[in-house]
Amino acid sequence: MLKKITLAILVASLAAPAFADGEVNVYSSRKEQLIKPLFDKFTESTGIKVNLVTGKDDALLERLKLEGENTPADLLMTADAGRLHRAVEMGLTQPVESETLKKDIPATLRDPANQWFGLTSRARPIFYVKDKVKPEELSTYEALTDEKWKGRICVRSSDNIYNQSMLGSMIAVNGVEKTQAWAEGFVRNFARPPEGGDRDQIKAAAAGQCDIALSNTYYYGQMLTGEEAEDKAAAEKVAIFWPNQQDRGVHVNISGAAVTKVAKNKDNAVKLMEFLVSDESQKWYAEANQEYPVKAGVAASEMLKSWGEFKADSVNLSELGKNNAEAVKIMDKAGWK
Amino acid sequence: MEIKPLLWRAVLLGMALLTALPILAVFGYVFVPAPEVWQHLRDTVLTDYLLNTLWLVLGVGFGVLLLGLPAAWLNSMCSFPGQRLFEWALLLPLAMPAYIIAYTYTGMLDFSGPLQSLLREVTGWKYGDYYFPNVRSLGGAVTMLSLVLFPYVYLLARAAFLEQSICVLEVSRTLGANQWQSFFRVALPLARPAIITGLSLALMETLADFGTVQYFGVSTFTTGIFRTWFGLGDHAAASQLAALLMGFVFVLILLERWSRSRARYHHTSSKYSRIPKYRLTGSMAWLAVLVCALPLLLGFVIPVGQLLYWSVTVAKDGVDGDFINLVWHSLMLASLASLFALLLALILGYGKRLNNDPLTSLSVRVAAMGYAVPGTVIAIGVLIPFAWLDTQLNHLSKQWLGSSVGLLLSGTLFTLLFAYNVRFLAVSLQTVEAGLGKIKPTVDNAGRSLGLSAFGVLHKLHLPLMKGTLLTALLLVFVDVLKELPATLILRPFNFNTLAVRAYELASDERLADAGLPSLMIVAAGIIPVIILSRSIGKSRAGEK
Numbered sequence: 001m002l003k004k005i006t007l008a009i010l011v012a013s014l015a016a017p018a019f020a021d022g023e024v025n026v027y028s029s030r031k032e033q034l035i036k037p038l039f040d041k042f043t044e045s046t047g048i049k050v051n052l053v054t055g056k057d058d059a060l061l062e063r064l065k066l067e068g069e070n071t072p073a074d075l076l077m078t079a080d081a082g083r084l085h086r087a088v089e090m091g092l093t094q095p096v097e098s099e100t101l102k103k104d105i106p107a108t109l110r111d112p113a114n115q116w117f118g119l120t121s122r123a124r125p126i127f128y129v130k131d132k133v134k135p136e137e138l139s140t141y142e143a144l145t146d147e148k149w150k151g152r153i154c155v156r157s158s159d160n161i162y163n164q165s166m167l168g169s170m171i172a173v174n175g176v177e178k179t180q181a182w183a184e185g186f187v188r189n190f191a192r193p194p195e196g197g198d199r200d201q202i203k204a205a206a207a208g209q210c211d212i213a214l215s216n217t218y219y220y221g222q223m224l225t226g227e228e229a230e231d232k233a234a235a236e237k238v239a240i241f242w243p244n245q246q247d248r249g250v251h252v253n254i255s256g257a258a259v260t261k262v263a264k265n266k267d268n269a270v271k272l273m274e275f276l277v278s279d280e281s282q283k284w285y286a287e288a289n290q291e292y293p294v295k296a297g298v299a300a301s302e303m304l305k306s307w308g309e310f311k312a313d314s315v316n317l318s319e320l321g322k323n324n325a326e327a328v329k330i331m332d333k334a335g336w337k
Numbered sequence: 338m339e340i341k342p343l344l345w346r347a348v349l350l351g352m353a354l355l356t357a358l359p360i361l362a363v364f365g366y367v368f369v370p371a372p373e374v375w376q377h378l379r380d381t382v383l384t385d386y387l388l389n390t391l392w393l394v395l396g397v398g399f400g401v402l403l404l405g406l407p408a409a410w411l412n413s414m415c416s417f418p419g420q421r422l423f424e425w426a427l428l429l430p431l432a433m434p435a436y437i438i439a440y441t442y443t444g445m446l447d448f449s450g451p452l453q454s455l456l457r458e459v460t461g462w463k464y465g466d467y468y469f470p471n472v473r474s475l476g477g478a479v480t481m482l483s484l485v486l487f488p489y490v491y492l493l494a495r496a497a498f499l500e501q502s503i504c505v506l507e508v509s510r511t512l513g514a515n516q517w518q519s520f521f522r523v524a525l526p527l528a529r530p531a532i533i534t535g536l537s538l539a540l541m542e543t544l545a546d547f548g549t550v551q552y553f554g555v556s557t558f559t560t561g562i563f564r565t566w567f568g569l570g571d572h573a574a575a576s577q578l579a580a581l582l583m584g585f586v587f588v589l590i591l592l593e594r595w596s597r598s599r600a601r602y603h604h605t606s607s608k609y610s611r612i613p614k615y616r617l618t619g620s621m622a623w624l625a626v627l628v629c630a631l632p633l634l635l636g637f638v639i640p641v642g643q644l645l646y647w648s649v650t651v652a653k654d655g656v657d658g659d660f661i662n663l664v665w666h667s668l669m670l671a672s673l674a675s676l677f678a679l680l681l682a683l684i685l686g687y688g689k690r691l692n693n694d695p696l697t698s699l700s701v702r703v704a705a706m707g708y709a710v711p712g713t714v715i716a717i718g719v720l721i722p723f724a725w726l727d728t729q730l731n732h733l734s735k736q737w738l739g740s741s742v743g744l745l746l747s748g749t750l751f752t753l754l755f756a757y758n759v760r761f762l763a764v765s766l767q768t769v770e771a772g773l774g775k776i777k778p779t780v781d782n783a784g785r786s787l788g789l790s791a792f793g794v795l796h797k798l799h800l801p802l803m804k805g806t807l808l809t810a811l812l813l814v815f816v817d818v819l820k821e822l823p824a825t826l827i828l829r830p831f832n833f834n835t836l837a838v839r840a841y842e843l844a845s846d847e848r849l850a851d852a853g854l855p856s857l858m859i860v861a862a863g864i865i866p867v868i869i870l871s872r873s874i875g876k877s878r879a880g881e882k
Contacts, residue, residue: 025831031842032834051831053748054842058567059827062717063747066724070731070744072831086570157554159564195473195554196443199847203449207457208464219847227650228850234449328568332381337554 023049024268027064028077029057030255034289035077042275048268057083057161064092064260074263075272077119079255080161082168084116085321093258098270104277104295108314109254118254119276120291123312124166125250126241127213127220129205140244141170141251144212145185153186154201154210157194158331162216166251167327168320169313173248176326183334194337199223199231206234213238216253221290221303242310249311253320254294341791342692349688352681353700359718359759360583360706367580369573374565378574386561386578390585392475393482393550393557394540400483401539404632405490406532410520411629413498416614417622423629425871430636431488432863434820436548437840437856439481440849441640443552444647446472473553481553482543484636489542490535492870493771496809497531498524500775516615530774533593534767540589541709541763544582547823558582559711579714586709590702641860647853664858667819667835670750671862674757675765675814681758682765682810687795690773690781701766708763712756712823719756719828723747748830756824761817765810772806773799808873812866819863836862 028035032054039050053060057078064071064087076093078084087093088111095114102114109118126138137148144153156163170179191210201213202220223235242250257276259269275281282293286301293300411417412424430438446452446469453469456462471477501524509519525532547559556564558578566575617625689701707715723746731741746752776799784794800807822837829838836859843852 031846032839033842033846053829053831053833054838055826056713059713059716059823063720063827066717066720067744067747068724068728070724070727070741070747072744072748159551159554159560159568164568193554195471196447196552197847200447200449203447207449207454209448222848226848230449230451230454325569325571328564329377332377335381337556 022047022268023051024074024265024272025051025072026053026075026077026272027060027073028052028054029060029083030054030077030079037288038276038281038284039272041280042272046271046275048271050272061087061090061092065090069262071260071262072264073260074265074269075257075259077255077257080165080320081116081118081254081256081317082161082165082321082324084111084256084258085318086324087258088113088115088318089321092261094261094263094266096259096270096273098274100274101270101277106294106296108312108316109294110256111258111318112316116256116258117273117277118256118294118317119273120255120282120285120289121252121294121312122254122291123217123242123250123252123310124162124214125217125310126243127202127205127215127238128241129211129237130239131237132211135239135241138212138241138243140247141166142174142182142244144189145182146189149189149212151189151191152211153189154191154204154213155194156197156201156214158328158336160197162198162253163214163331163336164324164327165253165320166214167330168323169251169315171323171326171330172315172319176330179327180330180333183330183336187334187336202238203231203234206237217292217304217307218290221301224303225290240307242308244313245311248315249313252312254317255291345688345692346694346697349685349692349697350700352685353704356681356704356759356762357700357706358722359715359756360703360710361718362721363576363714363718364580365721366573366576371571371573371577374569374571374574375577377569378561378565378578382556382561385556386558389475389550389555390544390557390559390582393479393555394543396475396479397482397486397543398536398540400479401487401490401536402532404483404487404636405535406494408629408632409491409494409498410524411625413495414615415617415625417617417625419626419629423626423633425868426633426637427491427629428488428867428871429633429864430485431492431816432819432860432867433485433637433640434548434822434837434856434859435482435485435542435546436552436822436844437644437852437859438485438636438640439478439549439552440844440852440856441643442477442481443472444849445639445643446470475553475555478550478553478555481549482539482546484632486539486542487632487636489538490532492809493531493535493538493768494528496805497528501527531771534771537589537593538708538764538767541586544586544709545711545760547711547713558585562711562714579710583706583709586706641857644853644857644860647850648857650850660855660858663834663836663839663855664862666833667837667859668862670753670757670825670835671815671818674754674761674818675811677754677758678761678765678814679769679807679811681762682769683795683807685762686766686769686773687799689770691791705763705766707759708761710760712760712821712825713827715756715760716824716827719752719759719824720747723752723755748828750830750833753825753828753830756828757814757818757821760821760824761814764813764817768806768810768813769803772803772810776802805873809870812870815866816863819859 032052036052039052043049057080060076061083064073064076076087093115097114101117105117109121110116128135128138158164167179167183170182174182198215198219201215202223204210205213220235220240223231226232244250257273259266263269277295279298282295282298285291286293286304290301290303292304408427412420412427444450505523505527506519509523514522545559547563550557551560562575562578565571565578685701685704689697727744727747730745734740734742780798781794784798789797820837822841825835825838826841836855840852840855840859
C-alpha cells in the first residue's frame with residue numbers, strides 16, 4: 001500500500017509544470033510575504049496565474065543557469081541590484097522594451113540596456129543615538145574612519161550583500177585603493193565584531209553598545225511600525241542621518257526584476273513588472289514594507305516622508321555588481337568579519 | 338556463485354556512485370587551478386576558517402558526550418525521580434533545528450535582549466560595566482549545536498547499553514569490579530561503536546551547519562565555501578575548500594577505523610534477564626535529576642517557551658489553509674525521504690556485509706559522505722547532472738518528436754527527494770550498519786546452511802532481529818528532513834513551501850517573532866516520531882517485555 005502511494009506521488013511529481021497561456025513563472029529572492037499579496041492582486045485583475053519559487057539570490061541564479069534553455073522561469077526578482085547585474089553578465093536575461101517601465105522608473109534605477117528594472121528602492125544611511133551624537137558631528141561615509149568614532153560603530157557582517165553593494169558603490173567613486181584604506185579605518189572603529197542583522201545593529205546602538213549603526217531604511221521603518229514593543233523603543237532612540245549630501249549622495253539599492261532569456265511567457269512577465277510599478281503597487285510597498293517607491297509622483301508613506309528628503313547616490317547600480325568580488329576581497333583584507 | 342557476487346558489486350557500486358554523483362559533480366571543479374583566489378584566502382581568512390572549524394568540532398564533540406553519555410547511562414541502569422519522563426524527553430531536542438534554537442537564545446540573551454536589559458535596569462550598569470557571555474560567538478555556536486545534537490549520542494549510547502547482556506555486567510561484578518570499573522571497562526568499551534556513530538553523526542551535522550554559524554558571525558569552512566562561491570564568484574576555489582572539508586571528515590573516519598583495528602563487537606551471550614535498576618536515593622538521586630534535567634531544559638523547554646511566547650504575542654496570521662498546506666508538505670517530504678533512505682541503506686549495508694572487499698567498502702563510505710556536506714552544495718551538485726540530463730532529453734525529444742518536453746527532473750519533487758537521500762543517507766546507513774554489526778555472522782551462516790538465500794537471510798532473520806534499528810533509521814531521517822532548509826529552498830517546485838522555508842523567510846527578514854509559529858510546528862511535528870523512537874528503544878532490550 002505504502003509503495004503504491006509512494007509511486008503515485010512520484011509519478012505526479014514528475015509531471016513538468018504546465019505552460020498554459022495564463023501563467024507567469026517567477027524565481028524570487030524577495031521573500032514570499034513581501035510579494036505574494038501583490039501577485040494575488042495581479043491575478044485578480046488580469047486572470048494570469050503567478051507561480052512562485054523563492055530562495056537565496058545566488059542559489060536561484062545558479063538554478064537558472066543550470067536549467068539553461070529549459071528553465072520554466074520567466075521572471076527573476078531579487079532584493080539587490082548587484083545580483084541582477086550578475087544575471088545579465090551570466091547571459092540569463094533579455095532586454096525588455098516597455099514604455100511604461102521606461103517612463104515610470106528613473107534611469108539610474110534600471111539597466112542602461114533595459115535588461116533589468118528597479119521596482120522599489122531603499123537607502124543605507126547612518127543611524128545615530130540621539131542623546132549621544134549630534135548630527136553636526138556626522139558628514140559622510142568616508143568620515144566614519146575618523147579617530148573620534150573609535151569603538152562606537154555597529155555594522156553587520158561583510159557576508160551580507162548590502163554591505164558588499166555599499167562597498168561596490170564606493171569603489172565606483174573612490175577606486176580600489178582608497179576604498180581599501182577606508183575599510184581598514186572603518187573596521188578599526190567597530191564597537192564589536194560584526195554580528196546579527198541590520199535590526200540588531202540599531203538595537204545594539206539603542207542599548208548602549210555603540211553610538212552609530214548602518215542599516216537599511218525599511219528595517220528601521222518596520223521596527224517603528226511593528227508589534228514588538230522592545231524593537232519600537234529601540235528604534236525611537238536613534239535617528240537617521242543622510243550622509244554625503246554635499247557630494248554623491250546616500251547609498252541606495254533596489255529590489256528589482258529581469259525577464260529571463262528563454263521566458264516562454266514574456267508578455268505576462270512584462271505585464272507583471274508593469275503592474276508592480278503601478279501607483280497601487282508602489283503605494284503598497286511603501287505602506288507595507290516602508291520601501292521608497294521608484295515611480296515619481298507616488299507619495300511615500302507618512303513615515304517615509306517624516307524622515308525627510310535626501311539626495312541619493314546616482315551611480316548606476318550595475319556598478320555594484322561589477323565591483324562585488326573586489327568588495328569582498330577588500331573586506332577580507334580589512335578583517336571585516 | 339561467480340556471477341552473483343559480481344552482480345551485487347555492480348549494483349552496490351552503481352548505487353553508491355549515483356548517490357555520490359552530486360558531490361563528485363561539485364568536485365569536478367577541484368582540478369581547475371585558482372592560484373590567485375587561494376593566495377587571497379591564505380593571506381586573509383583561511384586561518385580563521387581552519388581554527389574556527391577545528392574548535393567548533395572539538396567543542397561540539399566534547400559537548401555532546403558530556404550531555405549525552407551520563408544521561409544515557411543513568412537512564413539505562415538507574416531509577417530516580419522522573420526517570421520515566423527523562424527517558425524519552427531527552428530525545429526532544431532532536432526536533433529543534435539548530436538555527437531556530439540560535440534565534441531563540443539570541444532573542445533572550447542578546448545585549449539588547451530582555452535579560453540583559455533587565456540586568457542593566459536593576460543595577461544601573463552600562464555597556465562595558467559588566468561581563469556577560471556573548472551568545473553570538475564561537476562558544477555560543479558550540480553551545481547551541483551541542484544542545485540540539487547531544488540526543489544522537491544519548492540515543493545510540495542508550496540503545497547500546499540496553500542491548501548489552503546483563504550477564505556481561507554481572508560477570509564483571511563477580512570478578513571484582515566495582516560499579517565504576519564495570520562501567521569504564523565493560524559497558525563503555527562495548528558501547529563504543531554506537532557512541533562513535535552518535536558522535537560522528539553529531540559532528541558531521543556540525544560541519545554541514547550553515548544557519549547557526551552564519552547567524553552568529555563565526556567564519557567556518559561552510560561559510561567560507563559560500564563566500565568564495567558566491568561573493569568571490571570563484572567555483573574552483575570554493576569546491577577546493579569543500580574538498581578540504583571532505584578530507585577532514587575522511588581522516589576522522591579512517592582514524593576511528595584504524596583505532597578499532599580488528600576488534601569486533603558482536604554480542605556473544607544469548608542469556609538476557611531483566612536488569613534490576615539501581616535505585617538512587619538522596620543527593621545521588623538529585624544529582625541524577627540535574628544531569629538529565631539540564632540538557633532537557635536548555636535544549637528544549639526554554640527555547641520552546643520562547644517560541645510559544647512569540648507565537649502567542651505577535652504572530653499575525655493564525656492557522657489557515659495555507660498553513661495546513663505547509664504542514665502537509667513537510668510531513669509528506671519527510672515520510673517519503675526517510676523510506677527511500679532506509680531502502681537504500683538496507684541494500685548498501687547488507688551488500689557490504691555480503692561482499693566485504695575494499696572497493697565495496699570504499700564506495701559505501703563515499704555514498705555516505707553527503708551528511709557532512711552543506712545542503713546548498715548538495716543542491717547545486719544535484720542540479721548539475723540533472724539539468725544536464727534534462728538538456729539531453731530535450732535534444733532527443735526535439736529530434737524525435739519535434740518539440741521539447743521541458744524540465745522532467747529539475748524543479749520536481751523527485752530531485753528534492755534525491756537530494757535528501759544524498760544528504761541524509763549516512764544517518765540511515767550508519768544506523769543499519771550498527772544494527773547489522775550486532776548480529777553475529779554465524780546467524781547468516783546458519784541461515785544459509787539451512788537453505789535460505791542471501792535475500793532470505795535478510796528478510797527472515799535480519800529484518801525481524803533489527804526492527805528497532807529500522808525504526809530508528811526511519812525516524813532519524815524523518816526528523817532531519819523536517820528540519821532541512823538549504824536544499825529545500827533551492828530545489829523545490831513552484832508554489833511549494835514547507836514549514837522550514839516559511840520559518841526561514843520570516844527569520845531572515847529579521848522578523849524573529851513572526852517565525853515563532855512555523856518553528857513551533859516543526860518542533861511539534863518532530864516530537865511524535867521522537868517519542869515513538871524512544872518507546873521502541875525502551876522495548877529493545879532483550880529479555881524485557
